[in-house]
Amino acid sequence: MAAQITVPVHVMAGERSPASPHQVAVALAEVIPGATHEPLAGQGHMVSAKLLLPRFVHHLSNRDPHALDS
Numbered sequence: 001m002a003a004q005i006t007v008p009v010h011v012m013a014g015e016r017s018p019a020s021p022h023q024v025a026v027a028l029a030e031v032i033p034g035a036t037h038e039p040l041a042g043q044g045h046m047v048s049a050k051l052l053l054p055r056f057v058h059h060l061s062n063r064d065p066h067a068l069d070s
Contacts, residue, residue, distance in 0.1 A: 009035040010059040014043030
Protein backbone atom coordinates (compact mmCIF):
# COMPACT_ATOMS: atom_id res chain seq x y z
CA MET A 1 0.00 0.00 0.00
CA ALA A 2 2.82 2.47 0.82
CA ALA A 3 4.26 1.90 -2.65
CA GLN A 4 1.09 3.48 -4.10
CA ILE A 5 1.63 6.85 -2.38
CA THR A 6 2.11 9.53 -5.02
CA VAL A 7 2.57 12.70 -2.95
CA PRO A 8 5.96 13.89 -1.66
CA VAL A 9 6.87 12.31 1.67
CA HIS A 10 9.65 13.23 4.10
CA VAL A 11 9.87 10.72 6.97
CA MET A 12 11.43 11.93 10.23
CA ALA A 13 12.12 10.14 13.51
CA GLY A 14 14.01 11.20 16.62
CA GLU A 15 17.32 9.38 16.99
CA ARG A 16 16.73 8.87 20.72
CA SER A 17 13.38 7.14 20.16
CA PRO A 18 13.13 3.40 20.74
CA ALA A 19 14.45 1.27 17.87
CA SER A 20 11.06 0.50 16.31
CA PRO A 21 10.26 4.09 15.16
CA HIS A 22 13.64 4.23 13.41
CA GLN A 23 13.02 0.92 11.69
CA VAL A 24 9.54 1.98 10.58
CA ALA A 25 10.81 5.37 9.32
CA VAL A 26 13.57 3.77 7.26
CA ALA A 27 11.23 1.08 5.90
CA LEU A 28 8.62 3.67 4.89
CA ALA A 29 11.19 5.83 3.13
CA GLU A 30 12.41 2.78 1.24
CA VAL A 31 9.00 1.71 -0.06
CA ILE A 32 7.34 5.08 -0.75
CA PRO A 33 8.42 6.25 -4.21
CA GLY A 34 10.63 9.34 -3.99
CA ALA A 35 10.40 9.55 -0.18
CA THR A 36 13.23 10.98 1.86
CA HIS A 37 14.26 10.06 5.40
CA GLU A 38 15.81 12.25 8.08
CA PRO A 39 16.86 11.01 11.52
CA LEU A 40 16.54 13.90 14.00
CA ALA A 41 19.71 14.19 16.07
CA GLY A 42 19.26 14.41 19.82
CA GLN A 43 15.48 13.99 19.65
CA GLY A 44 13.31 11.34 21.26
CA HIS A 45 9.71 10.39 20.55
CA MET A 46 8.41 13.88 21.39
CA VAL A 47 10.35 15.92 18.83
CA SER A 48 10.73 19.65 19.44
CA ALA A 49 8.28 21.75 17.39
CA LYS A 50 11.08 24.30 16.93
CA LEU A 51 13.07 21.58 15.19
CA LEU A 52 10.17 20.27 13.11
CA LEU A 53 8.73 23.52 11.74
CA PRO A 54 11.73 24.58 9.63
CA ARG A 55 11.98 21.06 8.22
CA PHE A 56 8.29 21.03 7.26
CA VAL A 57 8.63 24.45 5.62
CA HIS A 58 11.76 23.37 3.74
CA HIS A 59 10.15 20.13 2.56
CA LEU A 60 6.97 21.83 1.40
CA SER A 61 8.63 24.87 -0.18
CA ASN A 62 10.87 22.72 -2.37
CA ARG A 63 7.88 21.15 -4.12
CA ASP A 64 5.86 22.06 -7.16
CA PRO A 65 2.92 23.99 -5.67
CA HIS A 66 0.60 22.36 -8.20
CA ALA A 67 1.67 18.81 -7.30
CA LEU A 68 -1.06 18.62 -4.68
CA ASP A 69 -3.81 19.88 -7.06
CA SER A 70 -5.51 16.67 -8.05
